[in-house]
Amino acid sequence: MTRTVLVTGGSSGIGRAVAARFAADGAQVYLTGRRPEAVERAAAELGAHGVVADATDPGAAAALAARLTTLDVLVNAAGGLPPTAPAGPCPLADLLASWQANLAQNLLGAVLTTEAVRELLAPGGAVISLGSLGAERRGGAYGAAKAALAAWSSALSAQLAPRGITCNVIAAGYIEGTDFFGGPVPEERRRALIEETHNKRPGTVDDIAATAHFLASPGARHLTGQTLHVNGGAHTTR
Structure with missing residues (x-):
């Protein structure tokens, strides 16, 4: 059956x-983004349904949910580093704006989207959210938001598990092939990030995609409430 x-x-x-x-697995995919041109292009290239939506907008989340009748897999991948706010007359006001922007993009967007589609999630489904190594160290406001995302996801797992729905976070390390840093990473920093790993290579977007696909597979039905660190050993757990 098509998911x-x-x-x-x-x-x-x-x-x-x-x-x-x-x-590629034959699923009916809906993808969202804030830039119409990028959404349209990605949807056309992938054979997906493109929806222009800001995950941090409650109205947009509700409108997105209204387009669906059922949902097997939700992947909360929206997020990232917000643009640096211009300096204002009050440093504390700037600090507050920065923290609010990070919480909105990296926590509240996932919360709003998930709540909007919650009753549409089918038994055997999965909720997967994109976390970060930044939640463990040197993360600042961004890392704090991702740490909160993991805590929320763990609690959500207990709520959804009776319906047969799993809920997990993928905490990504340094991943190349994204615009996360807003431009090329200086070579010295890139080398340092790679040196932190055990396998001495940067992560790729396909590393994360494969992990997400596994978490939504039959083989991961007893895996829920977890944060999976995909970082080549840059941060280890036990």
């Missing part, structure tokens, strides 16, 4: 790779 998959932030980077992985 219905929703990928927020699916017009570029990791989200696009995730959408492509499920589309």
Whole structure:
């Protein structure tokens, strides 16, 4: 049976790779993004349904849910580093704006989208959210938002598990092929990020896409409430 998959932030980077992985598997994929041109292009190239939507907008989340009748897999991939706010008259006001922007993009967007489609999730489904190594170290406001995302996801797992729905976070390390840093990473920093890994290579968007596809597979039905670190060993757990 054809699965219905929703990928927020699916017009570029990791989200696009995730959408492509499920589309290649024959799923009916809906992908979202804030830039109409990017959404239209990605949808056309992947054979997916493109929806222009801001995950942090409650109205947009509700309108997105209204387009669906059922949902098997939700991947909350929208997020990233917000643009640096211009300096204002009050440094504390600037600090507050930065934290609010990070929480909105990296936590609240996933919460709003998930709540909007919650009753549409089918038994045997999966909710997968994109976290970050930044939640473990040197993350600042962004890392704090991703840490909160993991805590929320763990609680959500307990709520959805009785319906046979799993809920997990993929905490990505350094991933190339995205616009996360807003431009090319300086070579010295790139080398340092790769050196932190055990396998001495950068992560790829396909590494994350393959992990997301596994988490939505029959083989991962007893895997829920977890944060999976996909970082080549840059951060280890036990």
